[in-house]
Amino acid sequence: MAQDFETLAELTQAHAAATPDKVAIVFEGARLTYQGLHERVLCSVAALRAQGVGAGDRVGWLGLNHPDYVVLMNACFRIGAVLVSINARLVAREIAYILADAGIGLLVSETQFLDVAVAAQQGSGVGTIILTDAPHAGRAAFADWAAAHAPDAMLHPAGAEDIALQLYTSGTTGFPKGALLSHRALLGTIAKGGLTGESWSSWDEDDACLVAMPLFHIGGTGWALHALAAGATMVILPRPDIAGIVGAVERERITKMFAVPAVLGAILQHLDGAPADLTSLTELLYGASPIPLDILRRSMLAFPNASFIQCYGATETSGTVVYLPPGDHHPDGTARMSGCGKPFPGNAVRIIDADGNTLPVGVVGEVAIRSVSNMTGYHNNPEATAKAMVDGWYRTGDAGFLDADGYLTIHDRVKDMIVSGAENIYPAEVENALHEHPMVADCAVIGVPDVRWGEAVKAIVVRKGAVDADELITFARSRIAAFKVPKTIDFVAVLPRNASGKILKKELRAPYWPEGGRQVG
Numbered sequence: 001m002a003q004d005f006e007t008l009a010e011l012t013q014a015h016a017a018a019t020p021d022k023v024a025i026v027f028e029g030a031r032l033t034y035q036g037l038h039e040r041v042l043c044s045v046a047a048l049r050a051q052g053v054g055a056g057d058r059v060g061w062l063g064l065n066h067p068d069y070v071v072l073m074n075a076c077f078r079i080g081a082v083l084v085s086i087n088a089r090l091v092a093r094e095i096a097y098i099l100a101d102a103g104i105g106l107l108v109s110e111t112q113f114l115d116v117a118v119a120a121q122q123g124s125g126v127g128t129i130i131l132t133d134a135p136h137a138g139r140a141a142f143a144d145w146a147a148a149h150a151p152d153a154m155l156h157p158a159g160a161e162d163i164a165l166q167l168y169t170s171g172t173t174g175f176p177k178g179a180l181l182s183h184r185a186l187l188g189t190i191a192k193g194g195l196t197g198e199s200w201s202s203w204d205e206d207d208a209c210l211v212a213m214p215l216f217h218i219g220g221t222g223w224a225l226h227a228l229a230a231g232a233t234m235v236i237l238p239r240p241d242i243a244g245i246v247g248a249v250e251r252e253r254i255t256k257m258f259a260v261p262a263v264l265g266a267i268l269q270h271l272d273g274a275p276a277d278l279t280s281l282t283e284l285l286y287g288a289s290p291i292p293l294d295i296l297r298r299s300m301l302a303f304p305n306a307s308f309i310q311c312y313g314a315t316e317t318s319g320t321v322v323y324l325p326p327g328d329h330h331p332d333g334t335a336r337m338s339g340c341g342k343p344f345p346g347n348a349v350r351i352i353d354a355d356g357n358t359l360p361v362g363v364v365g366e367v368a369i370r371s372v373s374n375m376t377g378y379h380n381n382p383e384a385t386a387k388a389m390v391d392g393w394y395r396t397g398d399a400g401f402l403d404a405d406g407y408l409t410i411h412d413r414v415k416d417m418i419v420s421g422a423e424n425i426y427p428a429e430v431e432n433a434l435h436e437h438p439m440v441a442d443c444a445v446i447g448v449p450d451v452r453w454g455e456a457v458k459a460i461v462v463r464k465g466a467v468d469a470d471e472l473i474t475f476a477r478s479r480i481a482a483f484k485v486p487k488t489i490d491f492v493a494v495l496p497r498n499a500s501g502k503i504l505k506k507e508l509r510a511p512y513w514p515e516g517g518r519q520v521g
Contacts (some may be wrong), residue, residue: 005229007158007183009077012038015231022205024228025067026235026252032067034231038075040143042151044075050149051128055080055156058166060107060126061100061235062086062117064238065215068132068142070224072108075146077164077183080156084166084178085216087093089423089481092119094176098168099124102178102379111136118223160184166379167218169315170417170426170484178379179315181218188372189222189318190229193230200283200307200326203230203256208280210257212237212245219288219422221320223258232256242266246276253280256499258311260422262453264299271302279305287311287320288422289454293333300331312340312408316394321347322408339409340400347371351401356390359401364411367392416505418447420455423483427505430486433479434459439467442495445486445504445515448512459486460508462495 016038024351025032032040053059059081061069062306064248069085076083084102086095099107099120106128109117114136117129118143118168132142132425164183168176193201209227211234213220227234235252237244240263248254259267264286284299284306300308310324324341328334343349350358351365359365374394378384388395400410418425427445442462447455461472469489475486496504 005187006160007077007162008074008164008186008225009155009158009183011077011228012041012074012153013155015228019205019231022231023233025070026233027067027228028403032385037067037071039116039151040071040146041074041078042153043149044071044142044146044243045154046152047146048079048151049152050077050082050104053079053081053106055158056163057081058102058104060084060086060102060104061109061216062095062107062113063088063110063132065220065236066110066132066213066238067214067236068108070228070234070236071146072142073165073221074228076495077158078155080162082159082163082166085221086168087214087216087481088113089483091477091479091481092116093479094481096122096124097187098176098178099126100165101176106130107382108132108142114139131409151250158183160187160374165221167216167221167315170424170429177381177384180376180379181318182203182376185318185373185375185487186222186225187229188346189320190226192320192346192373195345196323196325198325202307203227203232205231207232207255208235208250208252209233210237210245210248210254212240212263213258213260213422214239217288218313218315219258219260219321222287227256242270243274245276246270246278249278249281250276255280256283256285257281258285258287259388260288261286262289264291265295265452268295268298268302269421278303282304283307283309285309285311285320289419293337294347296329297331297333298339300329310337310341312410313373314394314396316375316388316396317369317371318346318375321369321371321373322349336407339403339407342405342407343369344371347373349402349406352392352395361404362401364399364401366397367398367408367410369396370394371442416446418445418455418457420447420450420457420483421453425457425484429480430459430476430484433476433484434461434472434486436479437467437475439463439465440472444505444508445497446505446509446512448488448509450487456487457484459489460495461489461491462493463491 020035021030024034024037071081107126108130110132143445163180165181166178281303307326308329311320312322313320322340328336361363370393416427430445441464444460448458450456496507
């Protein structure tokens with residue numbers, strides 16, 4: 001179990017010794033045992049050290065889900081390096097910022113992202129790009145590069161507080177921030193379920209776990225680490241392809257999976273035309289964005305043998321810190337199914353006002369979390385760290401309330417962050433991109449209701465001259481990731497502002513949200 005490990009560096013070695021012939025990874029029909037996985041990790045350790053990578057150095061990953069990610073991650077754990085997993089949906093200049101900010105000296109990419117990786121590399125200090133899939137343009141494939149080295153079993157004496165992962169979140173000021181996640185925080189997250197004493201949280205080597213959510217998010221990497229810590233089998237899909245997910249559950253007899261609400265909704269649509277046997281699933285964890293009650297209830301019927309568990313957390317908390325247990329779910333609906341649930345044992349949640357004072361039960365304020373899973377801070381950003389981490393509490397920026405039983409309900413967000421299909425989007429990033437267009441005099445970006453994604457990005461623009469929505473959308477797409485680009489743009493003569501000049505986004509949202517809906521100011 002996870003609590004038996006002092007650091008993440010021990011994972012593959014322990015399972016290779018205990019269950020060498022157990023299948024660790026299934027990917028596109030190929031199967032890799034724990035012994036085979038550990039051997040690849042040790043060869044990758046040797047290759048990284050030969051490249052000059054050592055403790056504290058940053059190694060980048062730019063790609064979709066792939067077994068090479070698991071190999072590289074575990075190799076970094078063993079030498080004390082820090083893996084920086086980069087969102088593959090970002091554009092070159094966004095990637096370039098992360099490469100430079102993190103100080104990445106070696107980047108592992110995929111052929112399909114090579115052009116953007118090379119463009120991002122310019123001026124970033126990255127010296128080497130290695131491909132995951134196949135040799136190309138003089139660059140080696142990761143597997144070949146690693147296999148050319150003899151296994152190196154020397155283990156860096158990592159400490160629990162050493163940083164294991166650096167995952168970037170969207171930035172409130174237009175620049176992403178690298179959340180520093182330690183071995184202690186990640187192992188603490190893995191161990192939490194077992195502390196509940198509830199049967200759904202039990203993992204063993206007989207479990208088959210579907211890893212379809214992106215590994216460049218904590219939801220994907222954290223889920224993969226749960227499987228690794230348990231010595232279970234991971235069935236990895238490159239992306240959350242709906243037919244692929246349904247087919248994998250049925251074919252591989254998946255027992256555990258994590259999905260975001262948008263994926264669950266798409267699965268239900270798929271099943272309408274192509275029924276499947278999904279009875280193998282025993283636990284379905286969901287979260288990362290609000291879920292419509294209808295989607296949740298229908299999902300419970302589609303996966304008849306699965307216990308459903310809602311997850312609430314953040315990159316900064318290494319994933320889930322609050323959960324809604326199966327007992328609070330029912331196909332007919334329960335009052336608690338509209339909330340997030342209760343803190344895991346050892347975690348604490350309180351609701352605070354702007355001055356940090358604790359608010360009473362039922363009163364809406366900012367959600368603050370104290371947990372072993374909290375990040376160490378933001379990389380090279382003490383100012384942002386000081387605002388987010390106060391006296392050991394992580395200030396989430398979400399607005400919510402606690403009931404008398406300690407259950408959390410999210411009411412809204414203190415910050416202006418938009419959550420679209422489980423991607424966090426800060427309006428400042430989008431506004432900064434639009435402001436670069438010479439015909440944009442002023443702009444504001446808001447989230448509006450979207451049936452499929454929960455929220456969609458909308459821009460409200462004041463023009464200097466002739467420009468239409470399509471031109472601005474195309475312009476933005478060249479500067480920011482596609483999921484951040486406005487889906488729609490409205491033009492106005494002037495944006496509403498208060499006496500101090502702050503844009504009144506609450507007024508801009510009002511026409512699009514039902515009464516009592518999105519009310520962030």
